Amino acid sequence: MITRRAVTAGLATTLIAVSRQGRAQGSDDPQQVLAARSTPMRLRPDTAATADLCTFNGSLSPVVRIKQGEELRLRLENGTSLPLSLHFHGVRGPNASDGVGGLTQDPVAAGGNHEYRFVPPDAGTFLIRPCVLGGSAEPTERGLSGLLVVEERSPPQVDQDIALLVDDWRLDDDGSLAAFEKPGSAAPAGRLGSWLSVNGAATPRRLEAPSGGRLRLRLANACNARAMRLRFDGMKAYVIAVDGQPTSTFEPLHASLPFAPGTRYDLLVDLAQDAGATGAVTALIGDGMPLVEIVTGGDRRPDLPAIAPLPANPKLPDAIRLQSATRKDVVIKGDPKIPGAPWTINGSEGRASGPPLVKVKRGTPVVLALTNQTAYAQPMHLHGHVFRLLHPLDDGWEPYWLDTAQVPENRTVRIAFVADNPGKWLLASTVLERFDAGLWAWIEVT
Template identity: 55%
Template sequence: MPENRPGPSTVAAPCGPSRRAVLGAGALGAGLAVFPSVGGAQPATPAPEPRNLVPGALKARLKPEPAPETALWAFDGKAAPPVVRTRHGEPVRLKVENRTNKPLSLHWHGVRNRNAMDGVGGVTQPPIAPGADFTYAFTPPDAGTFLMRPLVVGGSSEPSGRGLAGMLIVEEKVLPPVDRDIPLLMQDWRLDDQAALLAFGQTPFAAASGRLGNLVTVNGRPTPEAIEAPPNARLRLRLANACNARATRIRFDGLKVYVVAVDGQPTDTFEPLRATLPFGPGTRYDLLVDLPSSAVSGAITALIGEGLALASITTRGEPVAGNRSPIGPVGVNTLLPAEVKLQNAVRRDIAITGGARIDKAKPEVEPSYSGDPARIWAMNGVSGAAGQPPLFTVKRGQVVVLAIKNETAFTQGLHLHGHAFRLLHNLDDGWEPYWLDTFQLPEGRTARIAFLADNPGRWLISAAVLERFDTGLWTSFEVA
């Protein structure tokens, strides 16, 4: 860390990423920070007419012929997940018309939203019944790359596993100079030999690693996503993981990339250590890459099996003319607090328990679980369920430090709603120099996160793996 880092009483804005920060990226967590208008009046911008988002049944080709098409769910009758773009400061209105046979709600993963618009069916809103509709109306406080994911208490895994996902891109008021801005949304699918979706609701999956697919797509299409751009072009790549459960690492082959935002929040620019980054469900990265003047062929590879190319990048056509300034930050979010003072923080411990048991003496034996299939996981001994009181309540403006201990046999992906946190070092003597809203907590480990509770409402701390969320791995807190 920088030599002028704060002591244990203060977490300040980063001076720049250190080698330790990049090395520690395997524990990337999510950070949402305070913004002045949270819970208050929204800017007096005229409300636009709502854009319709219509989830419903669709058949699409996920496997090559002669395999049949797959019956899945999609938005607006298109296999490609929607990418909703808006400009920072502009209101968003999205009318969701549910044409599936299951209750739905859409969580705007990473948006520091008004509580009523957070999109957790059964907590912040009633689920949208089949045949009904609901309009999400909010003004995103931050520019950045965000996800839309189904999130209904007890019913998130199936709509996501059937294909419902998308991206919300809030562009900066002053756009960084790039030639192309390319979203790349990863999903995986669990299919049988006839390309049909396998059954949902299986307890062994929920009690272990979650529903891991056997086919990966990017932007709703078979991999790799082919990207062609002129020599000398500067690309902005927005990578997002919308899988139910698959956590992996991604490697950049033949490309020199720079990270400019993590989980939607801008960061000091850095190169990934060993050209790889951790990539768990809910995680997003904004990357900049300058293509050379000569021919190049590069790839973004998921470290699945022997390696799976998610996207290929090749140069083609006439070079982009002119000289560019060096790659630098895409901006600074001035709404994030300059520091989070820990002296008088409210401190709470959270223990994650439950799940299948693993016999380490017999690694060939599948994990086993014999308890209640609806309450597989717990936080502080309680499985999340609609109607439960919050775990704790704090006054608006208080600093909160959570010590989260993973007592299960599996790495846990966790997501904080409504706020930003810093991932603290083990002795509270420093911090990781990025803001996050999702992070991975290995088994047997404890992580400490710090955030300023400045967004009124009831907020979740939830599993990013949706099968675990559906079976109890979440809790909530209230900001009064």
Template identity: 55%
Template sequence: MPQDDFAPEAAPASAADSPGRPSRRSLLGGAALLGLMPGAAAAQGSKPDSAPAGPQPEARPQPEARPLPAEAAKVRLRPEPAPETQVWCLDGKGVPPALRVKLGETVRLKVENRTERPLSLHWHGVRNQNPMDGVGGVTQPPIQPGASFTYVFTPPDAGTFLIRPLVVGGSSEPSGRGIAGFLVVEEKAPPAVERDLPLLMQDWRLQDDASLLPFGQTLFAASNGRLGNMIAINGRPVPEVIAERPGSRLRLRLGNACNARATRIRFDGVKVYVAAVDGQPTDTFEPLRATLPFPPGTRYDLLLDMPGEAGAKGSVTALVGGGLVLANLVAEGEPVTEKPPPIAPIGDNKLLPAEVKLQNAVRRDITITGGATLDKEKPDAEPVFKGDPARIWAVNGANGMAGVAPLFSVKRGQVVVLAIKNDTAFPQALHLHGHAFRLLHPLDDGWEPYWLDTFQLLEGRTARIAFLADNPGRWLLSSTVLERFDTGLWTSFEVT
């Protein structure tokens, strides 16, 4: 994936809150539950300064926003003689961009919609200013074909974040046509590695002639979503080949931008350490059984050392069918001369609280219903749905639609605990906007030792999440399976 670095002007970082670092624990156990005018607002978590008295200096002109066109392109997803596939892309390239900034820098991007559908871009995982969250129909008007919108924000956290299209009633098509990318916010003192490599997983639903299957199938939206029949990494058919010197240290940024595909990722031939989950740093740990859950919207930062012998190989495999290799790691060339230091945590995010105090938390119950039904006596039978194709899913009995009032409102600084019940026949991948949360233990108010913004909730299960509502605005709790989002699987809350 090309790394489209850009260096906007520096902006002050947010004020720090309580420090804290999660303790080492197994990731697998908890996660398996599983028009507005843009302006340079302060980063989330910071407080506006009072206006000084006396004459004010003349405001400096703001740097011009970098254009980020969304437009049609052709890419080769099947070998010749099959034709190329008509897709949509960002930045005039047929592969997803990886936009990079340093922590404290301001993102200024003018999204030009050259497609034939309304569009907006959600900066998935960024604890953003609310007008910049990129939910068309909620936080901004959708960008109409031929129009543009300028996103201006200063990410408060370093980390790995996704760029996903998110428009009420119209997200699946731009995603399924290829609109996706990474936003990488680099630490001020990143760990020393030989290479820092983004690996973005997408899948495509192709017909025999390599064209995309038409969009809008009700049964997809009511069941498992639009599962592709061809998986790509960084916009290219798998496997990606990563060749590095024996003994060199790598940082892999792994993200799932699929419309619907949830899988598990296994690592073979190399020992990997998780350094961040959903963009937030954690104590480094080895994944249990060398596998990680990987629903849409999830990101991992991984540290690993290449094998020490030339010719040795490792792989990153998605547990799809009998296993699909996403990337091959090959040790090539002269070995590194100096052994890297022991792998260690990449740092703390001091903007997140050391603990989430639950004693006086605002507690709300959330129940997800709807979708197709399954015949338990006929496991091979197709799911059945006979309802309104535009209102397939509901949260607390209400379909997510533009104009629907928030489910609840809280004052800024309150702790919120949501008990989320999946009363459907399918696992649900869910994303909390504007905040990071802790996944609570099933039987008490202990929590898993990492921050999340996305998780998967199995059918028939209930999970509780806790977060500090410190970011003003109207925020979504939404499905990351975009066909479900388009047909009602989201709700919102307000922080005042």
């Protein structure tokens, strides 16, 4: 759990210009393109072999940026041999653009293309990932992940706004991509990588910033099955958004944060006043693995305004009427060690042709009790909505919005949301082998 500690509200923030990335060729064209194609690439600098990856526009971890209120026009061009569709993880957009191949759209076949066109309602940091029923793990783990950044109309004043996509890769000793497991009779545990990257490159990523400067770090966990904690060393970090949604600004308890697959944090980081000072974002894996190193230099910059919360995104309810909620128990079962014990939700593997887990009218409050009866932590992502994490006694909620919840093994976690977005929406594992094997259900909002 995240424990918040409020900080002093400050002055109004001012606009910082941030360069756009991911534009289609020709900067006046409002359409952006993600061209997926097979790309042999050497990931580990200490090995000779290339890995048979897939990239967007020839690179890993692209960042697509638009302003809040702008229309996103994004064309997926599928130059791979795999069927694809793109899900915008955390975006409360229209159902037709949710990008679930086999549920909300037809998958894009090899050689085909598809345009996603809608106005994201929220500013924030969101994952872009393949999402095809039964076929999401391989294209994602070959490298097809990116970020959608929807910038506030008046963002906080910072020296740099930096998007950082953390991923892991299962590599053989020579640096080539390890073979993918064939579907079996047992529930797949999930592909855990052996090499960690930031924006597709070796760690730690080095950043240079002015002495006494302030950075905005957008941290996203694109790992398939690796949950971790992050620690912030040599700098003051303040969380301003969780899973893309603004929160009351707080300092992480003990300077660390849980970082499950699918999780995103927006942080403002204040750096030391002295030139040559260092700070780091460290993954608490083993003895600690630095992901990002920040070095200060040059003259000390003038003082910045005090850190203040981001403006709230529109159409988020001030309260959820729990007493009027439709409630549903969601029981997760499965055991990779036992053949014939597949991943299931309420006894069934996910089927688009089956009945919905819940069917409610638009505007209905919903409480889902996610009970994990397995020996594995289960990160579960709700499409098209954001939710509150309820307290164990159902007498309140944590003071931030989420779209992905980590359900510990043999525990129950309750989430509450207002079903205000019409359509068919997945509740699905973010461990994509489990998702491909059926660890998902869908809800319908009419």
